[in-house]
Amino acid sequence: MSTTSTTSRTSRTSTWRNWAGNVSARPAREVSPASAEEVADAVRRAAEDGLRVKTAGTGHSFTAIAATDGLLIRPDLLTGIRRVDRTAMTVTVESGTPLKRLNAALAREGLSLTNMGDIMEQTVAGATSTGTHGTGRDSASIAAQIRELELVTADGTLLTCSEKENPEVFAAARIGLGALGVVTAITFAVEPLFLLSAREEPMAFEKVTADFDELFAENEHFEFYWFPHTGNCNTKRNNRSAGPAAPPGAVSAWIEDELLSNGLFQVVNSLGRAVPATIPAIAKVSSKALSARTYTDIPYKVFTSPRRVRFVEMEYALPxxxxxxxxxxxxxxxxxxxxxxxxxxEVRTAPADDIALSTASGRESAYIAVHMYKGTPYQAYFTAVERIMTAHGGRPHWGKVHTRDAEYLAGAYPRFGEFTALRDRLDPDRRFANDYLRRVLG
Ligand SMILES: Cc1cc2nc3c(=O)[nH]c(=O)nc-3n(C[C@H](O)[C@H](O)[C@H](O)COP(=O)(O)OP(=O)(O)OC[C@H]3O[C@@H](n4cnc5c(N)ncnc54)[C@H](O)[C@@H]3O)c2cc1C
Structure with missing residues (x-):
């Protein structure tokens, strides 16, 4: 497995839009570098021309964290697996590699990441830069699985960091918000491919909330969804299994993942957007549509599923x-x-980790995520939920809608000052700044 070597492309700019369609930007210049050296070159040239620099992943963030009016570095040619080290049990990948490509390549090698989020469209650097996480009792976010990181800093230097090399950079840059440099390669810890058994089961709101501590403690990965306007939830428990593999049948998978979770869900949401008064009645029916099922498969097939219905999301991490x-x-x-x-x-969990601006930094966390169908006004709902989350000391997901600023975040993160001091050292001229970073980091 090696990266195909191509040379950098500079292209005419077009309007850049995120997946949800709620953020757009007009970069002054775009480039698709094919190596770390070409990234360094592009950063140096942008500095000469007085342009700010931003690297985009696949635009799956709901905030303007990836937006720029300066140089937009596109990840398309920075893809591929650099090396698999079976002694260290690590994989090193180019930063623009989509997670789905990494997952498939690892599975072919009989390897896997330990935990991941609920989709795999994002690039590895895009996902880790905002702290993308799944749910876990013992295993944390994707960034917490990083063992080494390579990045180009504002002066064009290629810097490698790990627990041993530049540890103060490693402590912050694994969730760097795109503020510390352009990540060019990531080394992840991997483990031998294993099987996960998923058990999906509807459960009453009162029961899930009463039993939450046990459900969390008894399962390696527990999560649930509550359907507003109803007392109904769906729960999902994933635990390692000795096998055999028993993937969902093709028909059952199509009904659950395509028809109910995407096709019909799209219709239901469109109807709800046109006639909001129908939503509570529809919710009572649709929250009962998904039935109990169990299946056993390799990790990424259990953790992730296609999400084709577009939405806008806010998510907070709480103690x-x-x-x-x-x-x-x-x-x-x-x-x-x-x-x-x-x-x-959606409710998920994560153990405490040691990354400065991880939403789970230094504390056992649970995540509460709220969504609104694309095109539906979301401000009133999100504002009301955000008030509740901040009253509980919540930390917003860096890639999902929120209104917090540096003053609030400095209080929410004990290691906030450590991150901003490192930023002052690595990017004193704020080459990697944009409006979003000015708001959240100052
Ligand atoms: C349908 C859907 C499902 C999702 N599910 C989850 C989930 O389960 N869990 C979760 O936590 N989040 C989830 N998210 C949020 C998503 O994982 C994050 O917003 C993630 O950051 C998006 O990755 P991306 O590749 O699209 O990066 P972008 O959104 O394009 O960029 C994110 C940040 O990464 C920076 N960046 C990208 N590449 C580099 C680089 N090479 N060097 C430096 N900085 C870089 C960008 O500048 C920006 O700051 C979901 C989003 C969607 C739309």
Whole structure:
């Protein structure tokens, strides 16, 4: 497995848009470098021309974190597996490699990441830069699985960091928000490919919330969805299995993943957007549509599924012990408001990690995520939920809609000053700044 060597492309610019369609930008220049040297060259030339620099992944962030009016570095040619080290049990990949390509390549080698989020469209650098996570009792975000990182800093230097080499950079740059440099390669810890058994089961809101601590403690990966306007939830428990593999049958997979989670869900959401008054009645039916099922498969096939219905999302990390109280407050708020919400609220967990600006930095966390169908006004709902989350000391996902600024975030993250001091050292002229980073980092 090696990277095909191509040379950098500079192209005429067009409007850049994110996946959700709520952020667009008009970069002054675009380039698709094919190597770390070409990235360094592009950064130096941008500095000479007084342009700010931003590298985009696949635009799956809902915030303007990847937007720029300066030089946009596209990841298309920075892809591929550099090396697999079976002694160290690591894989080194080019930073623009989509997670789906990494997952498939690892599976072919009989290897896997330990944990991942619920889709695999993002690039490895895009996903890790904002702290993309799945759910886990013992295993944390994708960035927490990084063992070494290579990045081009503002003066064009290629810097490698790990626990041993430049450890102060490693402590922050694994979730660097694109603020510390352009990541060119990432080395992840891997393990022998294993099997996960998924058990999906509807459960009443009162039962999930009453039993949350046990459900969390008894499962390696527990998550659930609550359907607003109903007392219904769907739960998902993933645990390692000795096998044999028993993937969902083709028909069952199509019904659950395509028809109910995408096709029909799209129709239901479009109807709800046109006639919001129908949403509570539809929610009562649709929350019961998904039935209990179990299946066993390799990790990425269990963790991830296609998400074709477009939406806008906000997600907050809370101290895990605050999760149930906060979720009950969200439910009470929705019940007494005129809001009509057609998307389920998602609850996941993560263990504490050691990354400065990880949403789980230094604390056991639970995540509460709210979504609105694309094109539906989301401000009133998100504002009301955000008020609840911030009252519980919540930390917003860096890639999902929120209104927090540097003052709030400095209070929410004990190691905020460590990150900004490193930024001052690596990027004193703010080559990698944009409006979003000015708001959240100052
Ligand atoms: C349908 C959907 C499902 C999602 N599911 C999850 C989930 O399960 N869990 C979760 O936590 N999040 C989830 N997200 C959010 C998503 O994972 C993050 O927003 C992620 O950052 C997007 O990655 P991307 O490749 O699209 O990067 P972008 O959104 O394009 O960029 C994100 C940031 O990374 C920076 N960046 C990208 N490449 C580089 C580089 N080479 N060097 C330096 N900086 C770089 C960008 O500048 C920007 O700051 C989901 C989003 C969508 C739309």
């Amino acid at each position: 895990r012990e605050a999760c149930v109280a906060a979720l009950r407050e969200v439910r009470a708020m929705v019940d007494r408001s005129p809001l009509r919400v057609s998307f389920p609220v």
